[in-house]
Amino acid sequence: MLTSKEIRQQFIDFFVSKQHTSVASDTVIPKDDPTLLFTNAGMNQFKNIFLGEIEPKNLRVVDVQKCIRAGGKHNDLDEVGRDGYHHTFFEMLGNWSFGDYYKKEAITWAWELITEVWKLPKEKLYATVHESDKEAFDLWKNETDINPAHIFYDGDKDNFWEMGDTGPCGPCSEIHFDRGIDYCGVEGKHDCRVNGDCHRFIELWNLVFMQYFRNKDGSLTPLKMKNVDTGAGLERICQVLQDKNSNYDTDLFIPLINKIAELTGSDYDREDNGVPHRVIADHIRALSFSIADGGIPSNEGRGYVIRRILRRAARMGRLLNQSKPFLYKLVPTVIEIMGHHYTELKEQQKYVEMIIKSEEERFNLTLDKGLIKFDEMLDKTSGKILSGEDAFMLYDTYGFPLDLTVIIAEEKGLTVDTKGFEEFMEEQKERARSASSFKVELDNRDWNVLADDAPTEFIGYNLSQAKASIIKYRIDDDNKVMFVLDKTPFYAESGGQIADTGKVFNDSFEIEVNEVRKSGDQFIHIGNLISGYINSNVVIASIDIDRRKRIASNHTATHLLHAALRRVLGDHVQQKGSLVTDEYLRFDFTHFKNMDNVEIKKVEELVRSEIKKQLIIDTKIMSQEEAKADGATALFGEKYGDKVRVVSLSTFSKELCGGTHVSNSAEIGMFKILSESSSSAGIRRIEAITREAVYKYYEEKETILDEVASILKAKHEKVVDKIYHIIELNRELENELRTIKSQAAGSEIDDLLSSAVIINGIKVASGRVSIDDSNELRNAGDVLRQKLGSGIGILISIINSKVSLLTVVTDDLKKQYPAGKIVGKLAEYVDGKGGGRPDMAMAGGKSIDKITEALNNVETIIKSF
Numbered sequence: 001m002l003t004s005k006e007i008r009q010q011f012i013d014f015f016v017s018k019q020h021t022s023v024a025s026d027t028v029i030p031k032d033d034p035t036l037l038f039t040n041a042g043m044n045q046f047k048n049i050f051l052g053e054i055e056p057k058n059l060r061v062v063d064v065q066k067c068i069r070a071g072g073k074h075n076d077l078d079e080v081g082r083d084g085y086h087h088t089f090f091e092m093l094g095n096w097s098f099g100d101y102y103k104k105e106a107i108t109w110a111w112e113l114i115t116e117v118w119k120l121p122k123e124k125l126y127a128t129v130h131e132s133d134k135e136a137f138d139l140w141k142n143e144t145d146i147n148p149a150h151i152f153y154d155g156d157k158d159n160f161w162e163m164g165d166t167g168p169c170g171p172c173s174e175i176h177f178d179r180g181i182d183y184c185g186v187e188g189k190h191d192c193r194v195n196g197d198c199h200r201f202i203e204l205w206n207l208v209f210m211q212y213f214r215n216k217d218g219s220l221t222p223l224k225m226k227n228v229d230t231g232a233g234l235e236r237i238c239q240v241l242q243d244k245n246s247n248y249d250t251d252l253f254i255p256l257i258n259k260i261a262e263l264t265g266s267d268y269d270r271e272d273n274g275v276p277h278r279v280i281a282d283h284i285r286a287l288s289f290s291i292a293d294g295g296i297p298s299n300e301g302r303g304y305v306i307r308r309i310l311r312r313a314a315r316m317g318r319l320l321n322q323s324k325p326f327l328y329k330l331v332p333t334v335i336e337i338m339g340h341h342y343t344e345l346k347e348q349q350k351y352v353e354m355i356i357k358s359e360e361e362r363f364n365l366t367l368d369k370g371l372i373k374f375d376e377m378l379d380k381t382s383g384k385i386l387s388g389e390d391a392f393m394l395y396d397t398y399g400f401p402l403d404l405t406v407i408i409a410e411e412k413g414l415t416v417d418t419k420g421f422e423e424f425m426e427e428q429k430e431r432a433r434s435a436s437s438f439k440v441e442l443d444n445r446d447w448n449v450l451a452d453d454a455p456t457e458f459i460g461y462n463l464s465q466a467k468a469s470i471i472k473y474r475i476d477d478d479n480k481v482m483f484v485l486d487k488t489p490f491y492a493e494s495g496g497q498i499a500d501t502g503k504v505f506n507d508s509f510e511i512e513v514n515e516v517r518k519s520g521d522q523f524i525h526i527g528n529l530i531s532g533y534i535n536s537n538v539v540i541a542s543i544d545i546d547r548r549k550r551i552a553s554n555h556t557a558t559h560l561l562h563a564a565l566r567r568v569l570g571d572h573v574q575q576k577g578s579l580v581t582d583e584y585l586r587f588d589f590t591h592f593k594n595m596d597n598v599e600i601k602k603v604e605e606l607v608r609s610e611i612k613k614q615l616i617i618d619t620k621i622m623s624q625e626e627a628k629a630d631g632a633t634a635l636f637g638e639k640y641g642d643k644v645r646v647v648s649l650s651t652f653s654k655e656l657c658g659g660t661h662v663s664n665s666a667e668i669g670m671f672k673i674l675s676e677s678s679s680s681a682g683i684r685r686i687e688a689i690t691r692e693a694v695y696k697y698y699e700e701k702e703t704i705l706d707e708v709a710s711i712l713k714a715k716h717e718k719v720v721d722k723i724y725h726i727i728e729l730n731r732e733l734e735n736e737l738r739t740i741k742s743q744a745a746g747s748e749i750d751d752l753l754s755s756a757v758i759i760n761g762i763k764v765a766s767g768r769v770s771i772d773d774s775n776e777l778r779n780a781g782d783v784l785r786q787k788l789g790s791g792i793g794i795l796i797s798i799i800n801s802k803v804s805l806l807t808v809v810t811d812d813l814k815k816q817y818p819a820g821k822i823v824g825k826l827a828e829y830v831d832g833k834g835g836g837r838p839d840m841a842m843a844g845g846k847s848i849d850k851i852t853e854a855l856n857n858v859e860t861i862i863k864s865f
Contacts, residue, residue: 002118004238004252008064008091008341011232014113015062015095018105023063025342027293028089029302037302038068038290042094042231043163049098050168050210050227053520054455057642059100064234065092066342068286070305077309081279081316084239084246085202088309089286091234099225103173104139106207106228110175111144114204118241124178126150126194126201130159130171136209140173158195161208161229168210168223175205177240204240205232246270248278252337256281259333264320276316283313284330285338287356292348296576297359298680310356311363315400318367319407325360328353351572351590358592358682370398374405378412388420395421396428447472450537455521457487460500460660461619464489464545468504470537471522479529481511484522489543492516492523496578497555497659502543508532548660550582553668553690556617556649556661557607558585560671561688562633563653564606565589568599576683580659584674584689591684595676607671610652615665618648632656670694738776745771745780752795753787759862762813763791766858768851771797774804774842781808781840792817794826794858796851803830803845805854814838817865825861829854 002010012022026045030036036044042065048054070077070088079086097106114120127146129136131153140151153159162169176194184190184198192200208229212220238250247253249270257277261268268277290306297307313327331353339346377390386409394400402421409416449472459466466489473483485504490513493499499516504525509532517524558578566573569591577588595603621643622630632646634656647661648654662668669691679685689697705716714722748769756765765784771777777797784793785808793808807823820835827834827843830850834843845854 001243002241004234004250004337005340007118007237007241008093008234010117011093011113012062012064014117015060015109018060018095018109020060020062020095021058023058023061025063025065028066028068028289029293029295037305038070039065040067040069041065042067042092042096043229046096046098046229047163048520050163050229051520052225053522055521056098059098061096061098063094063096064341065094066289067092068290070286070309077305077312080282081275084248085236087235087247087282087285089282089289093232093234093237095228095230097228099227102226102228103136103207103209104143106209106230107136107139107173108143110205110207110230111146114175118237120177120240122146126152126176126178128152128154128159128174128176128194130173131155133159133171133173133209136171136173152194154195161206161210162214166214166216168227169212169214169220170208170210170226172206172208174203174207176201176203179240202236202240204236205230248274248281253278253281255337256284256330256333259330260320263326263329264317264322266320276319279316280313280327280330283309283316284327285334287313287327288331288334288345288352289342291352291355292342292344294576296355296680296683303680307359310359311366314360314363315367323364325357325364327360328357331356348574351574354572354592355590355682366398367400370394370400371408373398374400374408378414381414384414386414386416388417388422388424391416391418391421392424392428395425446474448474448534451486454486456485456523458489458491458523459487460489460491460543464548465540465542468539468541470534470539473534475529475534481525481527481529481534483511483525485525485539485541488516488523488525488541490516490523490525490541491543491548491551491660492518494518495657495659496558497551497580498582500543500548500551502541504539504541506536506539508535547582549662549667550691550693551580552660552662554582554585555580555657555659556665557611557668557671557688557690558587559647559649559653559655559657559661560607560610560665560668561585561587561603561686562589562655563649564603564610565591565686567606568602569595576679583693584687587686587688588679588683589686590682592682594678595684600673600676604671604673610649611665611668611671613650613665615649615652617661617663617665619661620646620648622646627656630654672697741771741776742779745769745776746783749780749784749787752784752793756791757859759859762817762862763788764794764858764862765791766794766796766855768796768855771795772799774799777804777806778840778842781806784808785810785840792819792822792862794822794855796855798848801848803832803848803851805830805832805834805843805845806840807842808840809838811839817862821865822861825864826854826858829857 016022026039028039030039030044039045042063043050049056066089068089077088080088114125115122122145125146127140127150129140129151137151137153140146141148159172159174160169161172178201181192181200184192184200186198190198192198194201210227210229211223213223215221235247235250235252238252239247242250244250248257257268260277260280268274286309287306295306296303297310298304299307310327317326331349335345335349374394377386386405391402391405394405395402402416402418406416451469451471453471466487468485468487471484471486473481475481490500490502491497493516501514504511504513510530511527512530513525513527515526517526558580562575572590574590575587576590579586623642624644627644627646630646632654644656645658646654647657649665672689672694674687674689676684676686705719709716709719712719712722752765752767756763765788769780771780777795777799781793781795784795788810790810790812792813795806797804805823805826807819807826809817809819815838818838819841820837823841823843824833824835827845830845831847832843832845835841
C-alpha cells in the first residue's frame with residue numbers, strides 16, 4: 001500500500017519528468033490578497049499570472065498546495081467530522097501550464113499517472129467534460145484507452161470553472177472513480193451516476209482549461225494565452241489508493257486519531273460517535289499550518305476563523321472528557337506525518353504549541369462562563385424549548401456548537417429550536433460571503449499609454465534621484481495623477497514600510513508624489529499635478545531624501561530591536577507585524593506576558609549599544625537555501641521569491657528584507673522605546689523612535705519637568721520627594737475628611753432611626769442623606785443595618801448629579817422582604833432601575849425632583865410584599 005508521503009512525491013516526480021519545475025507551496029495566510037481569508041486553492045499563488053499582471057518564470061509548474069476552507073464562500077467548517085471527506089485543511093496536488101501545453105497533454109498525462117503509476121483499474125474510472133467542449137471529449141476518446149461509455153458531457157455547475165464574477169475562466173474535465181454500489185448510501189430506487197447525489201463516485205482530479213475571460217456583462221472573451229490549472233485532493237487520492245472507506249482512515253489521519261484516543265482515553269468509533277475524534281484530527285492540522293504560516297487567533301478576520309477552529313476542537317475535547325488543554329500535545333504527531341515535506345512545521349513547533357495551549361487555557365475560562373450563561377437562559381426559558389437566538393448566542397459568543405448545546409439541553413430535559421438557530425447561522429454566513437466576495441476588475445481604458453507595458457525597476461536602494469520614463473498615466477478632474485515609471489527610486493509601501501514621497505518633473509510639469517503602491521510587478525505612483533501638463537514621458541524622479549533617511553533609520557532599528565528581543569526574552573520571539581514610518585516604528589512580536597521595566601531597559605540598552613558600534617549594514621542577494629544556511633531570519637508566513645535580499649548588521653542581526661536601510665548603524669543616532677503593550681492574545685507591541693525624534697522627546701519631557709518644578713517651587717532633583725510629600729499630606733487630609741463625613745453620616749442615621757416608623761409590624765427607617773460617594777453610602781448602609789437590629793433601612797442621596805438609592809434588610813427579614821426587589825420598585829419612582837442581594841441592594845435614577853415622591857411611597861412598597 002502506498003503511503004501519503006509516497007503518493008505526494010510520486011505526483012511531483014511524475015510531472016518533473018514531464019519538464020515541470022517543482023515549486024514550494026504558498027502559505028495558507030495570503031500576504032498580498034485582501035480578497036481571501038485563507039489560501040483555498042492551488043491557483044491562488046499564480047493568480048497574477050492568470051490575470052496577466054506578471055510574466056511566469058516557468059511555463060510548466062508542479063506543486064502541492066496547502067489549503068484551508070473555513071470561511072467566506074468556501075466554508076466547510078460545520079460539515080467537518082460528520083462525513084469522510086469534508087476538511088478545513090487539505091492538500092491540493094496541481095500541475096500548471098502557463099501558455100505552454102494544453103488539453104491534450106493535461107488529459108493524457110493525468111490518465112498516465114492514474115493508471116500506469118498509481119495503477120487504478122481503468123474500468124472504474126470515468127471522465128466528464130463541459131457540454132461545449134467536444135475537443136476534450138474527443139481527446140479522452142481518441143488519446144486514452146478509457147471506456148468511451150465512461151465519458152460524459154455535463155453543464156456549468158460541475159464542469160466550468162471561474163475565478164470570480166469576472167476574470168479568467170474556462171471549461172474543465174473531471175476524473176471520477178467508482179467505489180462500488182456499497183458506497184451509494186441512498187435508500188430505495190436510485191440512479192447512481194457521476195456528479196449525482198450519492199457517494200458512489202468520488203471526484204479525484206479536476207483539469208481546468210482557462211481559455212476565456214469573463215467580462216462584467218457576463219460575456220466571454222478568448223484569452224491570448226491559454227492555461228492549464230489542475231487540482232487533485234491528496235486526501236481523496238490517498239483514500240482510493242489505500243482502499244479506505246473515508247479520508248479519516250488513511251495514514252494522513254489515523255496516527256492523529258490514535259493519539260487523540262490515547263490522550264483522552266476514548267476509543268475511536270467510525271460511526272457518529274467518532275465525530276469528536278475526526279473534528280479534532282482535522283482541526284489540529286488546520287491550526288498547526290495556519291499558525292506556523294503566521295496566523296494568530298483573534299476576534300476579527302482570519303484570526304477569528306482560527307479561533308473558531310481551535311475552540312470547536314477544544315469543545316469536542318469536552319465531549320471526550322477533556323477539561324484541560326490537550327490539543328497542543330497533538331502538534332508533534334502532525335509533524336511526524338507531514339513535517340518531512342512542510343519543514344516550517346518543525347521549525348515553528350514550539351511556537352505553534354505555545355499559541356494553541358495559551359488559546360486553549362483562555363477558551364476553557366470562556367466555556368465555563370458560557371455554561372453559566374446557559375443556566376441563566378434556562379431560568380428565563382418558558383416551556384421546554386431553548387430558542388434559536390439563545391442557541392446562536394452561545395455558539396457565536398461562547399463558542400458552543402449546536403450539537404453541544406443540544407446535548408446539554410437534553411440533560412436538562414429541553415429541546416433546542418434548531419431551525420431558528422440555522423436561520424441565525426445562515427445570516428452570519430451570508431455576511432461572511434459578502435465580506436469575502438472575490439471580484440477581479442481589469443480595465444485599462446482610463447490609462448494614457450506612452451510606452452510598451454513593462455515591469456518597474458526599483459533603483460531606490462542606491463539612488464534618490466534618477467531619469468525615468470512614464471509608461472502610462474491617468475488623471476482626474478482634481479489633478480490627481482496615477483502613473484507607472486519604467487524605473488523608480490520611490491519605494492512602494494510593502495513589508496510594513498511606508499512609501500517614499502517626493503517629486504516627478506520635467507520642463508513642462510511637476511507632480512507631487514504622496515503615495516506609491518505595487519500592482520503586480522509595477523509601481524503605481526499617486527500624487528497631484530501641481531504645475532503644467534503632461535506632454536512628455538521623460539522625467540526626473542526625486543524622493544524626499546530627508547524623509548527617506550528617517551524611515552531607513554526606523555527600519556534598521558526594527559531589525560536591531562527584533563534581535564535584541566530574542567536575546568533578552570528568548571528564541572520564541574517572532575515578528576508578527578511591523579510599521580515603519582518617518583516618525584516612529586511599531587513592532588509586534590510573540591510573547592505571552594508583558595515585559596517588565598528591567599526587560600525593556602535591557603532591550604533598549606542592547607539596541608543602543610549596537611548603534612554605538614557603528615555597524616556596517618551589509619546586503620546580499622542569494623537563494624533562499626543559501627540565506628537559510630547562512631542563518632538569516634525569515635518572517636514565517638511571508639512569501640519570498642527564488643532570490644532573496646539579506647540585510648546583516650555584523651553578527652547581531654541577519655534578516656530577509658526588501659526595505660531600505662541606513663548604511664551604518666551610527667546614522668540611527670538614538671533609540672527610545674515609548675511603550676510596550678498587548679496587541680492581541682500572545683502578541684505584544686512595542687512603539688519606539690530614533691534620531692531627532694528621541695531628542696525632541698527628551699526636550700518635551702524636560703519642559704514638563706521645568707514646569708512641574710516651577711509649580712512645586714523645587715529643584716529638579718527634589719521634585720519626586722516633593723510630590724510624595726504632597727501625596728502623603730493629601731492622604732492624611734482625605735482620612736480626616738472621611739472621618740468627618742462618617743461622623744456626619746452617623747448623626748444623620750441616628751436621626752433616621754429616631755424617626756423610624758412601623759409598617760406591617762416592621763421597623764422601617766428611611767430618608768435622604770448628604771453623602772456624595774457610593775462607597776460611603778454602602779458603609780452608611782452597613783451601620784444602619786447593624787443599628788436596626790431587626791428592620792428595613794432606605795437611604796437616598798445625590799451622587800454625581802444622579803439619584804442613588806440603597807436598601808438594607810436584616811437577616812431575619814430578607815427572605816420575605818428582599819432588598820433587591822424593594823430598591824427596584826423604589827427606583828421606578830425616580831426613573832431608574834437596580835437590584836442586588838437580599839440583604840443589601842443599590843439602584844440609580846435620573847429624576848432628582850422625584851425623591852420626595854419615592855420616600856412617600858415607601859410604605860406602599862413595603863406593604864406590597
